[in-house]
Amino acid sequence: MESVNIKKLAQLLNLSIATVSKALRDSYDISQETKDKVMKLAKELNYQPNPHASFLRKHSSKTIAVILPEIANNYFTLAINGIESEAHEKGYHVIIYLSHEDHEREVAFTRHLQSGRADGVLISVASTTTDYSHLHDLEKKGLPIVFFDRVCEDFNTVKVTTDDYQSGYLATKHLIEQGCKRIAHLAISTSLSIGSNRAKGYLQALQNHDVMSGESFLIECVNDNVQDTELIKDLLLHIKPDGIFAAVERYAIICYELCEAMQLNIPKDVKIISFSNMQTASLLNPPLSTITQPAFEIGREAASLLLKKLEKKNFQLPNETIVIQSKLIPRKSTAN
Amino acid sequence: MESVNIKKLAQLLNLSIATVSKALRDSYDISQETKDKVMKLAKELNYQPNPHASFLRKHSSKTIAVILPEIANNYFTLAINGIESEAHEKGYHVIIYLSHEDHEREVAFTRHLQSGRADGVLISVASTTTDYSHLHDLEKKGLPIVFFDRVCEDFNTVKVTTDDYQSGYLATKHLIEQGCKRIAHLAISTSLSIGSNRAKGYLQALQNHDVMSGESFLIECVNDNVQDTELIKDLLLHIKPDGIFAAVERYAIICYELCEAMQLNIPKDVKIISFSNMQTASLLNPPLSTITQPAFEIGREAASLLLKKLEKKNFQLPNETIVIQSKLIPRKSTAN
């Protein structure tokens, strides 16, 4: 219970607290001899400086906060891996906040973060977030923010994403090339950057390739499996698309389940391609064509920039979007 | 940058710091009138108490640490969800540490945690951990520890697991009932509680049902996809089992990949069942029979007990193992 602190080290060594403190941080004006003695005892007693106390002086908690919509999703899981690897390498700690796509929760988290618990924030915004004032408040407090994946353009900071528009375009083009004539897009909330960009890519591809003459089947899904299943069932029953481009993995899974239930053959009756980082995409029946995002790299890059900002005080986060490309991997679900 | 603190509130209200502090915590000996005034201004200015400062007095950081082997795994993802839901409900923050199955990293994390950064620890130990002194050190410092999934019996605390032995037994029995005569077990490190219990269940089922007359094909996998692939390839080529019970999802995925490459038909040539929380188990080709663990519940229960310990000072974590049952879900991969 009684932990070793600087005071105890000082007592044991017959030194002042100040000297010990300076020795521990390898200060220039402490003799090597003293430093050695201090270091030795610190190691022996496994002294760990109290981060809360040091925060009070330095206003740095060596902690970053990560706010995510969800975690049961391979994309975010990989992103966290990237974030964690970068953070721990630099001696930072990572607090996780899950908004569960709920704006209120996101607001509560950001509000709390004004307390100084973390030095900076990585965020992928909830799909229900349309008002960004909670983040502007954080920004005003001087907390560095880096957006990843679901970004918001009107912040003067770095955003790290993949090429959503281009990928949406290519996914749709791929379906066209595989002979689809009635292509639907299962979109994620178009108030999200990724939702709107993926949908734009879809629409542009239809137009450029002169498919469906100005028509489009764009279904904006919500954040509920039951409702989304209804929406997609309706689509399959009434619009009867021969190609589906799903903006996120979850929609593709629903499609697979529905196709099985409705005895629709993938890819014969309907071809499916989806943004996805599922490990088992190639083992599905049939193997799912995917746009695979560089999730780990996106997380790592976002974390790396945030940490750079925290460590170097005269480094400013540039107001730009860093784009790391996704890869289209065609599999049987879109075979001709 | 300049954050609102108690001092500022006090100045603005012409009250003492102590009064404001007490008013904020709704203390009995402050008049309702004063409380209202304080609360109102606090809300207006969005006052957030500094957790580091309050730690220094109260020795409570309202933070728990979660140490996990990995995160790109549906089991742990769900467990985190359970932990997070419980923690945030009680106003606690969750720091994530990923050991990546590396004992050294685990030790480094636990060592750091002696600093007071977190009030308690939830841990699922790395497969390379055989020496538990780093955790005993933490325990000595008075940090409550709760084990989940990969537990260690010789700590005087709560462990939350699933019925690994029983599930291993049932999985093997299931293969036997489906007609398998040569059943292999792909075990995770048997120095882990889960590894050893699942393997014991396997062996006991073979014995009880008098299959393979005392023989067994128990392959202890390592923590590397390439090496594991070699091990399993060897198994399929030389031992030619007609049934495989995989201790973790990753091994089952390797089996699927190898069977495809080697043109082995699942379930005709070899039947496969695996511990797994994969969302897409039923969409695989063929659908994978699983033992599905109550991962969310395990995480939640573990967190709930830890938090109870942190909140109620005369509650002691009981020295027992809480078992939440898994469910065997037969699918085509073990069909007869």
Added chain:
DNA sequence: TTGAAAGCGCTAACAG
């Protein structure tokens, strides 16, 4: 090269 002392923001004992 070392030490004394102030103070980060907050809480809690005690006094008024």
Added chain:
DNA sequence: CTGTTAGCGCTTTCAA
């Protein structure tokens, strides 16, 4: 009911 004061563990002038 409100305020004064000391101190949590640490860093950082400033003085010796």
